[in-house]
Amino acid sequence: xxxxxxxxxxxxxxxxxxxxxxxxxxxxxxxxxxxxxxxxxxxxxxxxxxxxxxxxxxxxxxxxxxxxxxxxxxxxxxxxxxxxxxxxxxxxxxxxxxxxxxxxxxxxxxxxxxxxxxxxxxxxxxxxxxxxxxxxxxxxxxxxxxxxxxxxxxxxxxxxxxxxxxxxxxxxxxxxxxxxxxxxxxxxxxxxxxxxxxxxxxxxxxxxxxxxxxxxxxxxxxxxxxxxxxxxxxxxxxxxxxxxxxxxxxxxxxxxxxxxxxxxxxxxxxxxxxxxxxxxxxxxxxxxxxxxxxxxxxxxxxxxxxxxxxxxxxxxxxxxxxxxxxxxxxxxxxxxxxxxxxxxxxxxxxxxx
Amino acid sequence: xxxxxxxxxxxxxxxxxxxxxxxxxxxxxxxxxxxxxxxxxxxxxxxxxxxxxxxxxxxxxxxxxxxxxxxxxxxxxxxxxxxxxxxxxxxxxxxxxxxxxxxxxxxxxxxxxxxxxxxxxxxxxxxxxxxxxxxxxxxxxxxxxxxxxxxxxxxxxxxxxxxxxxxxxxxxxxxxxxxxxxxxxxxxxxxxxxxxxxxxxxxxxxxxxxxxxxxxxxxxxxxxxxxxxxxxxxxxxxxxxxxxxxxxxxxxxxxxxxxxxx
Numbered sequence: 001x002x003x004x005x006x007x008x009x010x011x012x013x014x015x016x017x018x019x020x021x022x023x024x025x026x027x028x029x030x031x032x033x034x035x036x037x038x039x040x041x042x043x044x045x046x047x048x049x050x051x052x053x054x055x056x057x058x059x060x061x062x063x064x065x066x067x068x069x070x071x072x073x074x075x076x077x078x079x080x081x082x083x084x085x086x087x088x089x090x091x092x093x094x095x096x097x098x099x100x101x102x103x104x105x106x107x108x109x110x111x112x113x114x115x116x117x118x119x120x121x122x123x124x125x126x127x128x129x130x131x132x133x134x135x136x137x138x139x140x141x142x143x144x145x146x147x148x149x150x151x152x153x154x155x156x157x158x159x160x161x162x163x164x165x166x167x168x169x170x171x172x173x174x175x176x177x178x179x180x181x182x183x184x185x186x187x188x189x190x191x192x193x194x195x196x197x198x199x200x201x202x203x204x205x206x207x208x209x210x211x212x213x214x215x216x217x218x219x220x221x222x223x224x225x226x227x228x229x230x231x232x233x234x235x236x237x238x239x240x241x242x243x244x245x246x247x248x249x250x251x252x253x254x255x256x257x258x259x260x261x262x263x264x265x266x267x268x269x270x271x272x273x274x275x276x277x278x279x280x281x282x283x284x285x286x287x288x289x290x291x292x293x294x295x296x297x298x299x300x301x302x303x304x305x306x307x308x309x310x311x312x313x314x315x316x317x318x319x320x321x322x323x324x325x326x327x328x329x330x331x332x333x334x335x336x337x338x339x340x341x342x343x344x345x346x347x348x349x350x351x352x353x
Numbered sequence: 354x355x356x357x358x359x360x361x362x363x364x365x366x367x368x369x370x371x372x373x374x375x376x377x378x379x380x381x382x383x384x385x386x387x388x389x390x391x392x393x394x395x396x397x398x399x400x401x402x403x404x405x406x407x408x409x410x411x412x413x414x415x416x417x418x419x420x421x422x423x424x425x426x427x428x429x430x431x432x433x434x435x436x437x438x439x440x441x442x443x444x445x446x447x448x449x450x451x452x453x454x455x456x457x458x459x460x461x462x463x464x465x466x467x468x469x470x471x472x473x474x475x476x477x478x479x480x481x482x483x484x485x486x487x488x489x490x491x492x493x494x495x496x497x498x499x500x501x502x503x504x505x506x507x508x509x510x511x512x513x514x515x516x517x518x519x520x521x522x523x524x525x526x527x528x529x530x531x532x533x534x535x536x537x538x539x540x541x542x543x544x545x546x547x548x549x550x551x552x553x554x555x556x557x558x559x560x561x562x563x564x565x566x567x568x569x570x571x572x573x574x575x576x577x578x579x580x581x582x583x584x585x586x587x588x589x590x591x592x593x594x595x596x597x598x599x600x601x602x603x604x605x606x607x608x609x610x611x612x613x614x615x
Contacts, residue, residue: 044522078530084522090515094537103533107525153521277490 001189003160007042007052007062014038014049014213020159025190027204027221029197031232034210035157036193040130043191045077045085056082057158078107083157087168089148090167091136097123097147098132104155122150126180131235142173146180153184160185165330166199175262178202197225198277202351207232238313240283241261242276250275251350259296263349268350275351282347283321286340287331295342302337316341381598388595389588396592405578406596412486412574413554416493420550423494423542424501429521429535431502450499458563459540465491466564469563488565489572493554500553501546508542509535545608552604556597 001021014035020026028036041047043054045061054062061080063073083104084210091100101119106112107294112277123129126146128139130282136144145165152160165181166174192203200207200221207224209217209232217224217233224233242259246268250258259276268274289297300316305328306311312328314321321341389396396402431443449457466472466483475482482488516538518594520530536543565572569583575593582590 044518046518077518077525078524078526080522082522085517086519088515088516090519092516092534092538093521094540103520103525104523107520107523107529151523157522157524161522162582 001057002055003043003159003189003191004053004055005039005043006215007039007049007054009035009038009042009047009213010050012038012213016210016213016215018215018218019207020189020191022189023193024206025185025188027200027207028047028191028193028210029195029200029207029232030210034232035213036210037163038213039210040084040163040191040193043082043159044082044161047319048074054199056080057078071228081156081158083152083155083160085148085152085160085162085165087164089136089141089144091139091144091147091151093136095136096132097128097136097139100136100147101151101154103151105350108155119150119154122154123147125153125184128324140173141169142177145169145177149177149181149184158189160188160190162190162194163193164193167195179351198349201225201239201241201277236282236307238322240278240280240319242319244274244276246270246272246274246350257298259298259343259348259350260345261296261350262346263350276348277351278343278348280313280320280322281311281341283319283323284342285321285323285327286333287337289340290342295344296348298341298343300339300341302333302335302339304335305333314339359606384591384594384598387591389592392418392588393592396586396589397596399589401569401578401582402593405573405575405593408486408489408570408573409446409522409555410577412489412493413551416497416554417551419494419545420498420501420554421547424498424546425505425536427498428502428505428509429531432506433514446502447499449496450503452561453556454492454496454561454582455563458492458560458565461492461560461564463493465534481563484566484568484572486565486571489561489574492560492564493557494561497550497553500549501543504549505539505542508539508546512538514574548604548608552601552608555600555604574599 001022005019006017006177008015012035016035016039018026028039030036038047042049042052042062048062049064051064052062053060053064059075060073061075061082062073065072091097092103095103098116098119101122102112102115105115105118110118120129120132123132126149128143128146128150131139131143131147136147142302149165162181166177169177178199179202185203190203192199194200204221206219207217207221208215209224211232225239242251242253244253244259246252247258247270249267250260251274252258261276261278284295289299298319300319302314304315305312306315307325308322310324311322312325312333314323314328314333316339319341323333331339368488397406428448431439431446462469462483464470464472465475465488467481469483472482482491512535516534517530520534521527525533556576557574558580561572561574562577567573567577573581574598577591579593579597
């Protein structure tokens with residue numbers, strides 16, 4: 001199920017080329033207008049590039065010719081075996097959840113009863129098996145997106161395209177869905193378009209950073225995020241990532257500091273290694289330890305203070321906090337100062353490491 | 354529950370709005386007032402009335418079916434494709450909406466009539482179209498088709514292509530997408546369009562009388578019967594007119610329901 005992609009779309013100034021290996025998940029990161037959606041549209045067959053070639057699992061899906069006497073090919077979207085999962089679940093409102101998921105198998109000629117039993121298995125797989133008989137209108141946003149995931153997978157595509165699959169969801173349900181996606185996408189060939197570095201970190205093996213219609217950076221996810229070379233990756237990379245062990249419902253660091261957070265999926269067992277992730281913008285900085293607050297408090301020593309757009313990034317070892325310039329001035333933050341980083345538990349995502 | 358305030362509503366508009374509503378309502382009241390209730394049942398069940406009513410129902414049903422069969426593909430092509438001259442094609446399709454029906458009838462006569470553009474070729478097969486029940490249906494289709502096309506094209510455009518793109522990405526071919534996704538989603542628009550087309554067919558007069566004539570039992574539909582009875586038996590004409598009013602009210606009710614179904 002290897003994907004090989006090359007395309008030029010002149011009027012959108014997009015010129016992109018990349019490969020996805022069998023079973024690999026690649027994240028397309030980049031600011032708005034960078035060409036991410038254009039790439040997906042070309043792969044899905046919704047947009048014909050001015051020049052290009054798309055091959056999937058040994059089949060040529062698209063060839064605009066001009067490559068050493070190759071014929072022009074443009075396989076229709078429904079014959080590409082490329083399933084699309086968009087921001088909106090787009091469940092067919094006139095069908096039950098079960099029939100939505102059975103739609104792919106039915107279209108492939110599978111008998112109704114067999115298609116429905118397969119659909120039920122996929123619904124169980126994404127954790128909403130009991131909602132099979134509901135209408136899409138009776139589902140919450142998170143449930144509907146799970147159904148959409150099941151529907152895309154039930155079509156047994158060679159390639160799955162995810163276009164910001166969690167962007168339209170309530171933040172409270174994204175960690176659990178992300179965990180489900182991480183599980184079901186593990187061995188699949190996938191391209192994920194995302195704004196969210198967490199998606200890249202937890203779903204993708206490799207990232208491509210697009211800027212101005214070109215690939216400006218590519219590599220294994222952790223490498224790109226820890227040693228970013230493009231401006232966009234650098235902005236993403238500031239995410240705080242804390243490694244520890246799970247004890248009594250919280251992550252415990254080596255120095256004994258505890259961090260409470262939202263656990264995606266099943267709760268880890270005691271002693272299990274876990275990772276906590278939170279954004280620098282979610283961190284508040286204090287000079288003295290805040291009292292009577294339900295927040296996590298981590299003592300830290302400022303190592304560096306630098307401007308970051310409208311904000312000031314305060315670095316303390318591996319942790320970053322983004323604060324406003326007036327706040328930084330008032331706190332007199334300079335390297336060497338002892339501070340306390342504070343972050344709400346609801347802003348911290350905890351994952352099994 | 355609170356009530357929202359209508360911000361963009363000057364109070365004085367209520368007066369002309371109410372006058373307009375009265376202007377539509379009063380004539381209906383006048384008809385009801387004129388009905389000879391003691392003989393009402395006898396008038397609407399007379400031999401000629403029943404013949405005309407039955408013919409009207411049959412031809413209007415037939416023309417609605419024809420409108421659906423050719424109007425759905427037309428709406429689909431107009432809503433989902435773009436080709437040079439599409440605007441012109443759309444205008445031509447909608448022309449019967451604004452064309453006087455009698456002109457439509459003349460146009461049909463010079464197309465399918467005995468000495469018409471393709472009427473001669475039809476005659477070779479051994480049939481004549483003009484002044485037959487088929488001509489009634491054709492006249493009705495001619496005037497009713499735009500109602501269905503406009504209504505359905507609007508529904509298809511509002512619905513957008515998003516669901517169809519998803520269906521195709523799940524491996525569904527164009528025909529499957531059309532039958533299982535496009536059509537069910539556009540069903541409210543199709544139902545209200547079909548109901549409007551039926552109503553327009555039922556009321557059709559000008560094109561019918563020009564192209565099909567007024568032969569009792571063959572081409573004399575209810576509106577034609579009412580027009581004729583008006584001279585000889587005004588009470589019968591008014592009674593039949595009330596029947597058409599009732600049918601029209603039912604049709605509007607149905608169309609509203611169709612629109613709010615989804």
